[in-house]
Amino acid sequence: MRDFILKRAAALILPFIFVYGIYVILHGAVSPGGSFAGGIIVGLSFVAFATIYGIEKGKAKLPEQVLVWTESYGTLWYGLMGMVGLGRGVPFLANKLAGVDLGTPGTLASGGLIPLIGLGVGIRVASTIVTLFFTMMEEES
Amino acid sequence: MPYTALDYWNLVLLLILVATALAMYFIKDLLHAVIVFGAYSVTMALVWLQMNSPDLAITEAAAGIGMTVLMMAVIFRTTRREE
Amino acid sequence: MRFRNLCFLALALLVAYVAIMTVAELPPYGRPDNPVHNQVAERYIDGALTETGALNMVTAIVLDYRAYDTMFETIVLFTATLAVVITLKTGKGGGREQ
Numbered sequence: 466m467r468d469f470i471l472k473r474a475a476a477l478i479l480p481f482i483f484v485y486g487i488y489v490i491l492h493g494a495v496s497p498g499g500s501f502a503g504g505i506i507v508g509l510s511f512v513a514f515a516t517i518y519g520i521e522k523g524k525a526k527l528p529e530q531v532l533v534w535t536e537s538y539g540t541l542w543y544g545l546m547g548m549v550g551l552g553r554g555v556p557f558l559a560n561k562l563a564g565v566d567l568g569t570p571g572t573l574a575s576g577g578l579i580p581l582i583g584l585g586v587g588i589r590v591a592s593t594i595v596t597l598f599f600t601m602m603e604e605e606s
Numbered sequence: 607m608p609y610t611a612l613d614y615w616n617l618v619l620l621l622i623l624v625a626t627a628l629a630m631y632f633i634k635d636l637l638h639a640v641i642v643f644g645a646y647s648v649t650m651a652l653v654w655l656q657m658n659s660p661d662l663a664i665t666e667a668a669a670g671i672g673m674t675v676l677m678m679a680v681i682f683r684t685t686r687r688e689e
Numbered sequence: 690m691r692f693r694n695l696c697f698l699a700l701a702l703l704v705a706y707v708a709i710m711t712v713a714e715l716p717p718y719g720r721p722d723n724p725v726h727n728q729v730a731e732r733y734i735d736g737a738l739t740e741t742g743a744l745n746m747v748t749a750i751v752l753d754y755r756a757y758d759t760m761f762e763t764i765v766l767f768t769a770t771l772a773v774v775i776t777l778k779t780g781k782g783g784g785r786e787q
Contacts, residue, residue, distance in 0.1 A: 502669075579742075
């Protein structure tokens with residue numbers, strides 16, 4: 466898989482795949498998609514990079530410390546967003562009840578806590594896929 | 607209720623689903639079976655789109671075509687490819 | 690083993706018959722008066738926009754009405770990754786040296 470044409474084509478296409486994944490995550494409250502699908506797309510861009518350019522370059526692009534960090538704190542971020550409700554004296558993970566500004570429906574910042582939670586879940590899913598892939602590639606050796 | 611063109615299109619999609627599912631069972635080379643699974647996922651995403659659920663179509667396209675096929679391709683680097 | 694194969698064939702045909710008759714009893718796809726379209730779905734369709742502010746109703750349900758579900762889904766992902774890393778990590782390369 467060390468083909469010249471493959472490398473150049475991937476260099477052209479992969480940035481757009483990555484940005485599309487970010488787009489799907491951020492527009493989860495507005496358009497079809499959502500954090501799970503967007504996270505998978507973001508993770509796949511890194512996985513495809515590591516497949517084409519070799520595992521070492523992929524690991525240089527996304528170091529292990531970053532993976533461990535996102536892996537651990539993605540779920541914690543979800544819990545912290547739930548704590549917003551507890552701080553306002555309403556149930557855990559409440560959105561409108563907690564008095565969060567819902568914004569204008571249809572704009573990017575609409576939905577109160579939904580885009581923030583979705584960002585955490587998307588990063589979480591992407592890091593899961595990349596971690597699984599790197600671990601499996603390492604185990605081969 | 608008369609059948610519309612959309613019904614026949616759905617019928618074609620479902621027949622492709624059955625054909626690819628059977629092909630996955632009969633193909634001996636497991637890597638080829640995984641690639642056929644990618645074709646199955648494309649068809650399944652189109653079926654979800656026909657059912658007016660683009661959310662599931664995007665997720666099926668990303669998870670079924672991208673993730674499963676790539677993960678299986680990685681697994682075949684360490685294990686036997688033949689059944 | 691001719692007789693055994695015939696028995697298995699009869700059993701498979703019986704199961705297929707039961708499955709097909711069950712599917713034939715299902716209500717037609719996409720009708721508004723199907724039993725799945727009950728008051729829960731009506732509540733979501735009516736209130737999703739005003740109660741969560743999200744245009745995409747699926748995201749509104751997944752990340753707001755059913756936020757507990759999604760939270761434990763992410764915890765399931767975390768546990769799965771943890772199990773794979775513990776099982777497959779070789780120890781050489783990567784990770785901090787002690």
